[in-house]
Amino acid sequence: MEGFEEESLLLLRERVISTIIGIPVIFYLVYEGKILFLLFIIVLAILAQYELNRIFAGMGYRIPRFLPVSGSVLFPFLAFYAPNGRESNYILAAVTVFLLLHLMTLMFLFPRYKAGEIAASFLGGCYCSLLLSYLILIRKMDGYGFHYLLMVFILTWCCDIGAYISGRLRGRKALCPLVSPGKTLEGAVGGLFFCVLAAVSYHYFYPHLFSYPLMILIGVIIGGAVEIGDLVESSLKRLGKIKDSGDLIPGHGGVLDRFDGLLFSAPVAYICIKLLSL
Amino acid sequence: MEGFEEESLLLLRERVISTIIGIPVIFYLVYEGKILFLLFIIVLAILAQYELNRIFAGMGYRIPRFLPVSGSVLFPFLAFYAPNGRESNYILAAVTVFLLLHLMTLMFLFPRYKAGEIAASFLGGCYCSLLLSYLILIRKMDGYGFHYLLMVFILTWCCDIGAYISGRLRGRKALCPLVSPGKTLEGAVGGLFFCVLAAVSYHYFYPHLFSYPLMILIGVIIGGAVEIGDLVESSLKRLGKIKDSGDLIPGHGGVLDRFDGLLFSAPVAYICIKLLSL
Numbered sequence: 001m002e003g004f005e006e007e008s009l010l011l012l013r014e015r016v017i018s019t020i021i022g023i024p025v026i027f028y029l030v031y032e033g034k035i036l037f038l039l040f041i042i043v044l045a046i047l048a049q050y051e052l053n054r055i056f057a058g059m060g061y062r063i064p065r066f067l068p069v070s071g072s073v074l075f076p077f078l079a080f081y082a083p084n085g086r087e088s089n090y091i092l093a094a095v096t097v098f099l100l101l102h103l104m105t106l107m108f109l110f111p112r113y114k115a116g117e118i119a120a121s122f123l124g125g126c127y128c129s130l131l132l133s134y135l136i137l138i139r140k141m142d143g144y145g146f147h148y149l150l151m152v153f154i155l156t157w158c159c160d161i162g163a164y165i166s167g168r169l170r171g172r173k174a175l176c177p178l179v180s181p182g183k184t185l186e187g188a189v190g191g192l193f194f195c196v197l198a199a200v201s202y203h204y205f206y207p208h209l210f211s212y213p214l215m216i217l218i219g220v221i222i223g224g225a226v227e228i229g230d231l232v233e234s235s236l237k238r239l240g241k242i243k244d245s246g247d248l249i250p251g252h253g254g255v256l257d258r259f260d261g262l263l264f265s266a267p268v269a270y271i272c273i274k275l276l277s278l
Numbered sequence: 279m280e281g282f283e284e285e286s287l288l289l290l291r292e293r294v295i296s297t298i299i300g301i302p303v304i305f306y307l308v309y310e311g312k313i314l315f316l317l318f319i320i321v322l323a324i325l326a327q328y329e330l331n332r333i334f335a336g337m338g339y340r341i342p343r344f345l346p347v348s349g350s351v352l353f354p355f356l357a358f359y360a361p362n363g364r365e366s367n368y369i370l371a372a373v374t375v376f377l378l379l380h381l382m383t384l385m386f387l388f389p390r391y392k393a394g395e396i397a398a399s400f401l402g403g404c405y406c407s408l409l410l411s412y413l414i415l416i417r418k419m420d421g422y423g424f425h426y427l428l429m430v431f432i433l434t435w436c437c438d439i440g441a442y443i444s445g446r447l448r449g450r451k452a453l454c455p456l457v458s459p460g461k462t463l464e465g466a467v468g469g470l471f472f473c474v475l476a477a478v479s480y481h482y483f484y485p486h487l488f489s490y491p492l493m494i495l496i497g498v499i500i501g502g503a504v505e506i507g508d509l510v511e512s513s514l515k516r517l518g519k520i521k522d523s524g525d526l527i528p529g530h531g532g533v534l535d536r537f538d539g540l541l542f543s544a545p546v547a548y549i550c551i552k553l554l555s556l
Binding site for chain 1: 370395405512517545
């Protein structure tokens, strides 16, 4: 038990150090929003894809190698370079071509891949690359792109940290024991609470984005999305019989472990902002 | 052998009758392009989805019932009702929500569904409903929507009929024996030839759409898409160990059997027209 505590403390220290280095780097990339930011998203998408394919391998699925990587480059690239206001046209066309390519792979390489494997490759490509591309779409939004994207990052992080702290301090009741035995109801409520708190504070600094009530609503929605995204990644890992998706970020596990919440909060925030600013 | 010939003739007669009734009905719906056309696409998408789920069941996959149907209604509905020029925004958001719903189903109903089953449901929903929605997007195109969509239908049908006739008359060499033993190289070449011929004739009647060389290019591309779409559906059926996807249309098999080429030619034509009219 003591050994476990020590290991846990070491993990926490690594985690804090990674965070202290990681946050300013991401902050700088988000602020600049130029080609380095695009490259950052592409690298994240490729790494996430790689980790997801390991999870799929754990389920016994063989995924064709070239297809998911092509999506990891294609979606962020189009999101970044498409003319302003026409990003959706390009990305929807890319999703369609991505789908046709998968179906053609099933046929041309028949019978090497099962339909479920090709489908997993398509789902995985969209999960890792399409969802991450929403970070670029938010950054490119008219006027307040940087403020919106900063909001998404801060709310997502606060939800994660809030859930971690509340879970450690008061975690009693298991939230979803089949999917992830470590997560507690108290942690989830705490995460949501911290997320709303962060949204309210964000309004204090940037009052021009949305009104107070809308900011609270956004806090609840983003917080919910982060926690669902977290559980989705956990269920994938559980199905693939893998504990950490990778070990790239000291103390955090893999890229997928760290960005699982963001994969859900980014598209949900994008759609919310679009609807609320209609 | 004689019994086989007789049965084959009966099938051909049924097929011709269905075609004689079907073509004017579809022509009218395409010409009107109003709510009846939308309902037609939704019904097609639901039937195709139902048949595809039977094929997936043949592979041993259980697909959640409510998810694919929601896609069958959602995508065509948004394609039809979204404001002109903003369809892609709505449909891309819908694809993203459709993806998130699938991932959430995997998690909330854990461990009822395997990742491959959820992925197959997502792939199948996009295959049947998203691809069919391109028919609506083409119909809504500025200015010549009706002419474009008519072109897609005519070229697709001519490719199918050309392949059938050439295959029956001169078919010797198997095209892709593992996927579909009945299809021949001669049939494929004949289909492509008829498709280009139809494109050239179409240019004669509607010379304002594209120049002659572009029309020939479109004929080759659409013909190729139709034949690949055909083989894709065959490989799905082969994997699901099912001969006909259904028996709804006398002499033609199921909806998926009849519209498999169109599922590929519609999005490919849409992207082509967009690119060529830039």
